[in-house]
Amino acid sequence: MSGLTWKDELGDRIPEDLGREIDIFETEIELRSQDKLDETLFAETRLRRGVYGQRYDNGQRFDGTETQQLAYPEALTKGPNTMWHAPGMQRIKIPFGGLSVEQMEVLADLGEEVSDSILHVTTRQDIQLHYVHIEDTPDMMRRLAAVGITTREACGNSVRNVTACPLAGVCNTESFDVTPYSRALARFLLGHEDMQDFGRKFKIAFSGCRHEACGLTNMHDLGALGVTRMVDGVEKRGFEVWVGGGLGAVPHQAKLFDEFVSEEELLPLAQAIGRVFARLGEKRNRARARVKFLIAKLGIEEFKRLVLEERQQLPHDDRWTSYLDDLDETDEEPLKPGQALNGADQPEGFEAWHETNVYRQRQTGHVVVTVYLPLGDLTSNQMRSLASISQRYVKDTVRLTVEQNVVLRWISEADLPALYSELKAIGLGGAAAGTIVDITACPGTDTCKLGISSSRGLAGELRRRLAERYHTLDAAVQDLRIKISGCFNSCGQHHAADIGFYGISRKINGLTVPHFQVILGGRWKDNAGSFGLPMAAVPSKNIPAVVERLAERFIGERQQAENFQDYIGRIGKREVKAILDDLAQVPTYEEDPSFYRDWGDVREYTIDDMGKGECAGEVVPLAQFELTAAEREAFEAQILLDEGDAGVAYSIACGAMVQAARALVRTQFLDVGDDAERIIEEFRTRFVDTELFFDPFAKDKFARYLFRNHEEPLTNPSAEDAHRTIEEAQLFIEGAFACYGRISDAEGTLAGS
Amino acid sequence: MPNDLQRLNIKFYLEDETSVSPEEVFRIFNRWISEPRDEVLIDVADYTHIPNGPQTLLVGHESDYSLDNTDGRMGLRYGRKRPVDGDARQCLRAALSAALNACQRLEEAPEVEGRAQFRGAELQMSVFDRLGSPNSAQTLEALREDLLAVLSEIYGEAQISLTRDEDERQCLTVQIQAQGDFSVASMQQALAA
Structure with a gap:
C-alpha cells in the first residue's frame, strides 16, 4: 500500500482533461510552496479551482482580549495576506444540484478525510468543505473528477455553478424539465475560452415556473425561464431570458432580454452575452464589474443590440445544438413504481x-x-x-x-x-422544511473572511426558539422565510426573504456591538419577485425579539388573507420602524454584557475597547449624532419611495450620503459648511485619498456610491433607481459608521451611541 | 504493513456523557487557542445543531480536537491532519499521547470543576485515509502488532480486544477495549515512561 497515490489508484477514471488541469494545479502548488510563483497569480489560480481562503488565514485572531498571532510554521503565503498553512474552504460545484449515490459517497469520504466531517450545502447548490489544507486539494479534486465532479470555476471571475429548480422534471407547474438545458449550458461554458476574461463572477439559473421560487431567475446575471410557444401548430420549447439581476450589496432586478429564445439559440446566446461582458464589462473596479452594472450603464436595449450583433459573428459550434439529441439523458427513472400511502402505519412525528x-x-x-x-x-x-x-x-x-x-x-x-x-x-428526519424554522444562512463570521456578524449563530438561535414554538405559530407565520447574511454581500439571500438580516456593527460607548440590519418586503416567490429594504439596525441580541414582535403584529393586524409583504406595505415603513425602535437600543455593558458578544461566540466582540468603554459615561460625540441623522434621512427616502415619490426619495437618499460624509469631515474640519461640492471634495481628500474610509474588503466601494450619485445625478429617476440609491445610501452610511469606529479606535477617543 | 499511517484519530469516551456540555467545551477550547501548547490552534466551530457529529470542534493546523458524538457516544476525539514522520508504531504512539494530553487538559479545566472524567479502558482508533489504510481485515492484521505494542504501554498486561467496524464504506475504525480501570493520568504516565 505504501507509495500508492490517488492518481495511480483512480487511473483512467479521471477524465483526461480534468486530470491534466489538476496535475497543472498540483505543479503550481509546488512552485508556490517554493516561492517560485507570484502569490497574486497563485491566488487567482486557486480561486478558479474553488480553493478559497478562510477567516483567520491572515495569521491573526482576536481572542476576546487582544489580537493573537497564529504561529504557523512558515511565513509563506498562498495569496495576499493569506498564510500558506492556514486551512481554507473548498467549494465544489454541483450543477443543478444533481447528485448520484456514488458522488454522495465520495463527498462523504472527502468530508471526513480532508475536512472536519461536515459538508455544507450553499445557497447556490454547491457543497463547501471547510478547514481544508491546500496540499490536500489535488487528490481531493482527482477523487471528485473520478465521479464526474469538478471544482473548476467554483470561484474567481468565472461562470459559477449553474443552478436550477430542484423540482425540475417532477414539478406540477413547470413548462418543461429544464435539467438537461442547465446541464448542457454548464458543460458548454465550463472552461470556455470566451468566459475567461470577466471582471467579476457570472451566475446562471434555470427555472421552469414563473410564479414559484424555483431557480430565482430574477436575481441572476442570466436567468432562463422555461416557456413554450406554438410555432406552425407545433409546441416549441424556449426560454424567457433575463439578464443583469443580482443581489450583492445593492440588489438589481433582472431585465428582460428576450421573451422567447429557442432551445437551439440558448447556448450561443449565452456565449454572446459572455463575450460582450468580457469585452465591455468593468475590469478595474470590482465593485462595479458585475454584468448588472454594464447593463445599467448601456441600457438593456443597447446591451441587447450588442449581444445580438455578437451572436451573428460567432463561429458555428456544433455543441450549441448537439445536446438536443440527448435531452433524455437526464431523464430519471423511478426505482419503484408509484404507490399511494393507503393508510399505512405512520411512525411518531x-x-x-x-x-x-x-x-x-x-x-x-x-x-x-x-x-x-x-x-x-x-x-x-x-x-x-x-x-x-x-x-x-x-x-x-x-x-x-x-x-x-x-x-x-x-x-x-x-x-x-x-x-x-x-x-x-440518522438525524435527518426534521420537519418544517420550507418554513420559518428552515432558516437560510451564509457562513458569516464562523468561517468567512468578510463576515461582520454571526449569521449562523443567529440562525441557530432563531431556529431553536422557533422550532420550540412552531406548532403554536399561526400558519401564516409558519410559512414565512427568514434569510441571513453575515455582511452586506447577500450570500444568505436576505433581500429575497420575508424577513432578512445582514450583519453590521455599531460603536456604542466606545465598544463595537454586533448588529443586524433588518430587511423587510422581499419576495421569495415569483423567482425572487421583489427585494426588501433596510428598516432598522438592531443589535444581534435583539433580533429574536424582532422576529417575535413582527410575527405577533402581523398575526394581530393582518386583514383576511393578507400576506406579510402586503402587510408591511400597508402599515408602512414608518410604523415598522416604530415597532422596532426600542429594540434598536443597546444597554450599557454594565447593564447587559451579552449585547457585546455575538451569537455562538464567547468572545467579547471587541474587548480591545473595554477600558475606554468602562469610563465612557454618556458622552455622545457630534459625529455620532450626525451619522444617525443621515441614517434617518435614508429611512425617510424609503418612506417617500413607498408613497410613490421616486424623485424626491432619490434626492433625499443622495442627500443622506452627503450628510454622512459631512459628519465624517467635521471630525477633522468642523467648519466645512453645507455646500455639497465642498463636502465631497473634503471627504475625498481627507477620507478616500488617505484610505481612512476604506473598508478592509470593499475598499472605496461605498465612497464611489457618493461620488457617482453626485457627479452623474439622475434627472428623472425611476422607482428602481430610487430603490437602488437608497440601498447605496444605507451602505455608505454603514461605511461611515464603521469608518468613524476605526478612527475612534485609532485615536483612542470615545465614540458614544 | 502500512508504514505511512496518517490521519489517525483517537477517541476516548466520557464516563458520564452529560458531565460536560458542548457549550462549556466551546468556552474551554476558545481558551486553549490563547494558551497553545506546542501547536497552532486556530478556531472553534459549533456543530451542536447536528447531534451525531463533532459537537464542538477545535481546529488546529496539525490536528483537530472535538467533543464528539459521531457514534452516539460523547467523547473527546483527537484527529491528526498533517503528515507525521515515523513508522506506524511512532504514529500511533504520538496520536495516543496527544489524545491523552487533551483528555487530561479537559479533565483539569477549571471550568468543569473535575466533572469531566474519561473511561480509559475503552478507546476508538480510526484512520481517515482510505487509500493508505483501507478498512479491511488485512489492514488491521498488518497493524495489529504495532497497535498492541503501543496499547500494552498504557494497559500493561491487561487483556485487550480489538473490534473492527466491518462496514467497508467507513474508514478503518477499531474499537479497543481493555480489561480493568485506567485513568487518563496513569496512562499518560505509562506512555511517558
Whole structure:
C-alpha cells in the first residue's frame, strides 16, 4: 500500500482533461510552496479551482482580549495576506444540484478525510468543505473528477455553478424539465475560452415556473425561464431570458432580454452575452464589474443590440445544438413504481413531517421528500447514510437546493413511513422544511473572511426558539422565510426573504456591538419577485425579539388573507420602524454584557475597547449624532419611495450620503459648511485619498456610491433607481459608521451611541 | 504493513456523557487557542445543531480536537491532519499521547470543576485515509502488532480486544477495549515512561 497515490489508484477514471488541469494545479502548488510563483497569480489560480481562503488565514485572531498571532510554521503565503498553512474552504460545484449515490459517497469520504466531517450545502447548490489544507486539494479534486465532479470555476471571475429548480422534471407547474438545458449550458461554458476574461463572477439559473421560487431567475446575471410557444401548430420549447439581476450589496432586478429564445439559440446566446461582458464589462473596479452594472450603464436595449450583433459573428459550434439529441439523458427513472400511502402505519412525528417535507410529483404515486439540513450542514456519516437510503429508495435522483437542503425525488408514496423512520434514525428526519424554522444562512463570521456578524449563530438561535414554538405559530407565520447574511454581500439571500438580516456593527460607548440590519418586503416567490429594504439596525441580541414582535403584529393586524409583504406595505415603513425602535437600543455593558458578544461566540466582540468603554459615561460625540441623522434621512427616502415619490426619495437618499460624509469631515474640519461640492471634495481628500474610509474588503466601494450619485445625478429617476440609491445610501452610511469606529479606535477617543 | 499511517484519530469516551456540555467545551477550547501548547490552534466551530457529529470542534493546523458524538457516544476525539514522520508504531504512539494530553487538559479545566472524567479502558482508533489504510481485515492484521505494542504501554498486561467496524464504506475504525480501570493520568504516565 505504501507509495500508492490517488492518481495511480483512480487511473483512467479521471477524465483526461480534468486530470491534466489538476496535475497543472498540483505543479503550481509546488512552485508556490517554493516561492517560485507570484502569490497574486497563485491566488487567482486557486480561486478558479474553488480553493478559497478562510477567516483567520491572515495569521491573526482576536481572542476576546487582544489580537493573537497564529504561529504557523512558515511565513509563506498562498495569496495576499493569506498564510500558506492556514486551512481554507473548498467549494465544489454541483450543477443543478444533481447528485448520484456514488458522488454522495465520495463527498462523504472527502468530508471526513480532508475536512472536519461536515459538508455544507450553499445557497447556490454547491457543497463547501471547510478547514481544508491546500496540499490536500489535488487528490481531493482527482477523487471528485473520478465521479464526474469538478471544482473548476467554483470561484474567481468565472461562470459559477449553474443552478436550477430542484423540482425540475417532477414539478406540477413547470413548462418543461429544464435539467438537461442547465446541464448542457454548464458543460458548454465550463472552461470556455470566451468566459475567461470577466471582471467579476457570472451566475446562471434555470427555472421552469414563473410564479414559484424555483431557480430565482430574477436575481441572476442570466436567468432562463422555461416557456413554450406554438410555432406552425407545433409546441416549441424556449426560454424567457433575463439578464443583469443580482443581489450583492445593492440588489438589481433582472431585465428582460428576450421573451422567447429557442432551445437551439440558448447556448450561443449565452456565449454572446459572455463575450460582450468580457469585452465591455468593468475590469478595474470590482465593485462595479458585475454584468448588472454594464447593463445599467448601456441600457438593456443597447446591451441587447450588442449581444445580438455578437451572436451573428460567432463561429458555428456544433455543441450549441448537439445536446438536443440527448435531452433524455437526464431523464430519471423511478426505482419503484408509484404507490399511494393507503393508510399505512405512520411512525411518531410522521404527520408533521409529511405536511412540510413532502411534495406530490406530477407523476402519480411519486413524491419529492425534502431532507431538512439545519444550517445547511450534514456530517459525512449522514451523507453516506443518505446515499445508502437513496440507493434503496430512489437511486440517483437526489438534488441540493438553494435553501440548503437535499431533496430525494421519485419516492414511492407508500415508502414514506419507512423512509421517514430511516431518515429519523440518522438525524435527518426534521420537519418544517420550507418554513420559518428552515432558516437560510451564509457562513458569516464562523468561517468567512468578510463576515461582520454571526449569521449562523443567529440562525441557530432563531431556529431553536422557533422550532420550540412552531406548532403554536399561526400558519401564516409558519410559512414565512427568514434569510441571513453575515455582511452586506447577500450570500444568505436576505433581500429575497420575508424577513432578512445582514450583519453590521455599531460603536456604542466606545465598544463595537454586533448588529443586524433588518430587511423587510422581499419576495421569495415569483423567482425572487421583489427585494426588501433596510428598516432598522438592531443589535444581534435583539433580533429574536424582532422576529417575535413582527410575527405577533402581523398575526394581530393582518386583514383576511393578507400576506406579510402586503402587510408591511400597508402599515408602512414608518410604523415598522416604530415597532422596532426600542429594540434598536443597546444597554450599557454594565447593564447587559451579552449585547457585546455575538451569537455562538464567547468572545467579547471587541474587548480591545473595554477600558475606554468602562469610563465612557454618556458622552455622545457630534459625529455620532450626525451619522444617525443621515441614517434617518435614508429611512425617510424609503418612506417617500413607498408613497410613490421616486424623485424626491432619490434626492433625499443622495442627500443622506452627503450628510454622512459631512459628519465624517467635521471630525477633522468642523467648519466645512453645507455646500455639497465642498463636502465631497473634503471627504475625498481627507477620507478616500488617505484610505481612512476604506473598508478592509470593499475598499472605496461605498465612497464611489457618493461620488457617482453626485457627479452623474439622475434627472428623472425611476422607482428602481430610487430603490437602488437608497440601498447605496444605507451602505455608505454603514461605511461611515464603521469608518468613524476605526478612527475612534485609532485615536483612542470615545465614540458614544 | 502500512508504514505511512496518517490521519489517525483517537477517541476516548466520557464516563458520564452529560458531565460536560458542548457549550462549556466551546468556552474551554476558545481558551486553549490563547494558551497553545506546542501547536497552532486556530478556531472553534459549533456543530451542536447536528447531534451525531463533532459537537464542538477545535481546529488546529496539525490536528483537530472535538467533543464528539459521531457514534452516539460523547467523547473527546483527537484527529491528526498533517503528515507525521515515523513508522506506524511512532504514529500511533504520538496520536495516543496527544489524545491523552487533551483528555487530561479537559479533565483539569477549571471550568468543569473535575466533572469531566474519561473511561480509559475503552478507546476508538480510526484512520481517515482510505487509500493508505483501507478498512479491511488485512489492514488491521498488518497493524495489529504495532497497535498492541503501543496499547500494552498504557494497559500493561491487561487483556485487550480489538473490534473492527466491518462496514467497508467507513474508514478503518477499531474499537479497543481493555480489561480493568485506567485513568487518563496513569496512562499518560505509562506512555511517558
